[in-house]
Amino acid sequence: MAHAIFISVHADSIGSIGRFVGIEQYEGVLSSSYFPRVMRTSVLWIVGNVVFVWIVGLGTALMLDRNFPGRPLARAMVILPWAIPYVAAGLIWGWMFDYEFGVLNYLIQSAGISNDKINFILACPDALISLTGVSIWKLFPLGTVMFLAGLQTIPLEYYEAARVDGAGPIQCLWHITLPGLRNVTIMLTLLITIWTFGRAFTIIFLLTEGGPAGCTENVVIRSYLEAFKFFHLGTASAIGVIVLAISLIFSIAFLAYAYRREAKSD
Amino acid sequence: MIKTYALKRTFWEIAFYTSLLVLLASVVFPFFWMVKTSLETGRSLFSYPPHLLPQSYAAEGYRTVLDQTPVGLWMWNSFVVAFVSTIMALAAGVSGAYGLSRFRYRGKRMLALVILTTQMMPPLVLIIPIYAIFIRLGLTNSLFGLILGNFAFSLPVVIWMMKSIFDSIPFEIEEAARVDGASWLYILTRITVPIGLPGLVATGIFTFLNGWDEFMLARTIVTTTDKWVGTVGLASFIGQYVTPWDQILAAATIFTLPPVILFLTVQKYFIAGLGAGAVKG
Numbered sequence: 213m214a215h216a217i218f219i220s221v222h223a224d225s226i227g228s229i230g231r232f233v234g235i236e237q238y239e240g241v242l243s244s245s246y247f248p249r250v251m252r253t254s255v256l257w258i259v260g261n262v263v264f265v266w267i268v269g270l271g272t273a274l275m276l277d278r279n280f281p282g283r284p285l286a287r288a289m290v291i292l293p294w295a296i297p298y299v300a301a302g303l304i305w306g307w308m309f310d311y312e313f314g315v316l317n318y319l320i321q322s323a324g325i326s327n328d329k330i331n332f333i334l335a336c337p338d339a340l341i342s343l344t345g346v347s348i349w350k351l352f353p354l355g356t357v358m359f360l361a362g363l364q365t366i367p368l369e370y371y372e373a374a375r376v377d378g379a380g381p382i383q384c385l386w387h388i389t390l391p392g393l394r395n396v397t398i399m400l401t402l403l404i405t406i407w408t409f410g411r412a413f414t415i416i417f418l419l420t421e422g423g424p425a426g427c428t429e430n431v432v433i434r435s436y437l438e439a440f441k442f443f444h445l446g447t448a449s450a451i452g453v454i455v456l457a458i459s460l461i462f463s464i465a466f467l468a469y470a471y472r473r474e475a476k477s478d
Numbered sequence: 479m480i481k482t483y484a485l486k487r488t489f490w491e492i493a494f495y496t497s498l499l500v501l502l503a504s505v506v507f508p509f510f511w512m513v514k515t516s517l518e519t520g521r522s523l524f525s526y527p528p529h530l531l532p533q534s535y536a537a538e539g540y541r542t543v544l545d546q547t548p549v550g551l552w553m554w555n556s557f558v559v560a561f562v563s564t565i566m567a568l569a570a571g572v573s574g575a576y577g578l579s580r581f582r583y584r585g586k587r588m589l590a591l592v593i594l595t596t597q598m599m600p601p602l603v604l605i606i607p608i609y610a611i612f613i614r615l616g617l618t619n620s621l622f623g624l625i626l627g628n629f630a631f632s633l634p635v636v637i638w639m640m641k642s643i644f645d646s647i648p649f650e651i652e653e654a655a656r657v658d659g660a661s662w663l664y665i666l667t668r669i670t671v672p673i674g675l676p677g678l679v680a681t682g683i684f685t686f687l688n689g690w691d692e693f694m695l696a697r698t699i700v701t702t703t704d705k706w707v708g709t710v711g712l713a714s715f716i717g718q719y720v721t722p723w724d725q726i727l728a729a730a731t732i733f734t735l736p737p738v739i740l741f742l743t744v745q746k747y748f749i750a751g752l753g754a755g756a757v758k759g
Contacts, residue, residue, distance in 0.1 A: 275498055288742060289502055292509060295741035297691045299709040300730040304512045306716070307723050315511060318527045349508075381490070410600025414693045418713055432602050439606050440698055452603045463595050471591070 237450040246426070246434065253340065254409060254430040260344040261351060261408040262401055268348065269355020269400070270393070274385075276356065277363050294353040302418035305346045309333050309419075333419055336427035343428055346415050347408065355400055362396035363389070402466040410459050431455050516540065516728040523724050539724030540732075549729050551704065552711035556733075559621055559696075559707055560689030563628035564682055570629075571636030572678070576666055578637065579644035580652075590641065596634045604630070605695055618699045624707065627695045632685045639684070643677035644670065683744050687737050708733045 241247055276287055293301070308316045309332035317329045332342040370388050379387070413432050416422065422429030422437065429437075431451055439448030515523065516539050517532040543549055578590050608627055609618070617623035651673070652665050660668075671678065693709040700706060706714070712733060715726040 271497070272501060275494065275501070278494070280494075280498075286498065286502060288745060289505055291741065291745060292505060292738065295687070295738045296509075296734050297709060297737060299691075299693055299712045300512075300734045301508075303712060303716070303726055303730050304508045307515060307727065308508065308511060313524050313528065315528050322527070349504075410602060413602070414709075417693075418716060432600065435602055436605075436694070439609075445606060445610070449606050452600075452606055455600050456603045459600055460595070463599075467591055467594065 237446045238454070241447060241450045241454065246429075249426065250429050250431045250434045253428065254412070254432075256340065257344060257347070257412055257430055258405055258408050260341075261347055262404045264344075264348045265352045265355045265404055266397065266400065268352040270359050272352065272356040273359030273363060274389075276360060290356055291353045293350050296350070298350065298414040299418065301346065301350050302415045305342075305349075305415075306333070306419050309342055334424055336424055339420055339424060340428050343416055343419060346419075347412070350415075351404065351408075354403075358396050358400050359393060362393045366392035398469060399466075402462060402469065406459055406462050406466065409462070410455060512727050512734070513731055515723055516731050518724050537728070539722075539728035542722075543725040543728045547711070547725075547729070548703065548706075549708075549711065549732065552706050552708045553733065555621060555706065556690055556708040559624045559628060559692075560686045563625045563632060563689050564685040566625070566629045567632040567636045567685055568678070568682055571633055571681075572640055572671065573666070574633075574637045575640035575644055576670065578641050580649070590638075593634045593637050601631060601694060605698055608695065609698055612699055619701045619705055621705060623699055624692075624696055627699070628689045628692055631692070631695075632688055635688070636681055636685055639681045640674070640678070643674045643681070647673050680744060683740055687740065690737055 272290055276283065276290065280286075296304075308314050311317070311329060311331055311334060314332070316332065320326055320330065331338055333339045366388065370392075371384055374384050374388060410432065412430055413436065416428050416430065416433055417436070420428045422433045432455065435448045435451035435455065438444045438451065514530075514532050517535055517537050519534060519536055519538045578586065578593075608630075612618045612623050617626065647670060652669060655665050655669055691709065692707075693713065696707045696710045697713065700710060703711075703714075712726070712729055715721065715729070
């Protein structure tokens with residue numbers, strides 16, 4: 213890590229560390245035309261992931277919390293996207309997104325949703341939406357598992373008491389379930405934020421490499437391309453350190469929250 | 479009154495099963511499509527509209543990909559990297575976690591938090607310095623370099639997971655052994671680790687899967703095809719002039735099987751452990 217900061221204050225050069233340039237690299241990155249754009253993509257990516265992992269994760273957890281025939285099987289199936297390697301997930305979706313032969317366009321057309329084919333990963337902003345979708349598909353089981361565990365901690369008596377008082381399912385959800393899941397929600401939000409900010413790499417790199425026209429290029433992809441495509445190690449490290457600084461803010465928020473809860477439960 | 483109640487109930491039941499089906503379909507469909515495509519060949523593969531069921535079960539994609547590309551070798555490399563780095567991380571992580579969980583010393587809490595922070599660090603920040611250091615040490619393009627890198631990525635995770643497992647084992651058992659004159663090492667290897675074995679296995683599998691899945695570092699430091707791991711090998715199919723989807727997805731299916739099987743076998747441990755961690759914080 214110290215080494216990364218060391219590289220980031222030196223000029224770009226291939227194979228060795230360039231001369232010392234101080235904060236010039238950082239100025240270069242912060243004032244560049246691409247930096248606001250890649251930051252914006254990163255933020256959109258995080259928000260999309262957090263919101264939909266939350267919604268889908270909670271919805272699935274609520275469904276799987278009920279008793280119904282075949283529940284163990286359904287649970288095992290829901291976890292599957294989590295188990296598949298990112299590269300394999302990227303390849304499958306890449307094939308399903310294919311403009312000419314992809315099955316998704318066929319499904320959409322035959323369901324009558326749209327008559328025209330959608331250019332899933334070759335148009336802007338469609339590409340960003342499609343890739344975020346893949347990421348959500350891969351991540352939501354984490355939300356499901358965490359919410360399922362959270363639901364176990366809400367005493368059943370609360371629901372019984374509410375039903376006696378005449379509350380419907382929606383009121384129960386709003387006044388008992390959601391407040392009961394507050395802690396899990398905060399943990400999940402922070403975790404997903406940290407992960408989707410710093411680790412949003414494999415899916416994007418495989419399917420679009422930041423394209424089309426930089427539309428899906430976030431800070432991680434940009435830094436990687438700077439380092440290993442253009443060999444601007446200094447610039448790349450400067451972006452990396454900025455990413456690190458921002459992740460640290462989220463991590464500290466996460467730790468402060470976990471720490472406070474631990475202190476409370478002691 | 480009773481009738482509207484019954485109606486409402488039926489409505490909720492229908493809504494429930496419909497959304498459950500939609501959910502399961504969207505989760506499973508990509509897997510189904512991967513296997514289906516991997517079985518197709520030539521013309522039926524590139525047909526539009528696509529056939530929803532395979533037209534043949536010739537599985538030519540599998541034969542071609544096994545004959546023409548070193549998929550077996552890549553998988554083996556993945557296995558070696560993931561397995562060796564997991565064993566190293568477990569060996570180092572268990573003793574570290576034990577120290578964090580059992581002994582009292584100044585700054586312990588701080589140390590635990592610093593380790594957790596490194597876990598949250600974006601791997602990107604580590605990759606550039608690792609690359610620069612590996613070039614100097616001559617570790618690029620070697621499986622050993624990859625093992626070291628994965629070891630560094632997974633060590634904090636192992637320490638953190640094992641710490642919470644050790645924390646849940648009552649200290650009294652160890653004290654009893656201590657009174658009987660057992661050494662710390664004896665207690666750790668003969669008492670604490672056997673009790674925490676399910677957790678240790680789950681941690682090991684989690685680490686193994688991360689190593690199996692790792693792409694960024696492997697893509698960066700390994701250059702020759704005989705040292706590629708599965709992730710890099712799979713990714714290399716993309717960007718060829720004509721993308722041979724049946725072969726790619728055959729390789730992807732082979733590559734996906736081990737983690738999915740592992741995952742389904744240990745599902746229970748895993749979910750229990752992770753869920754408990756989430757609730758307890």
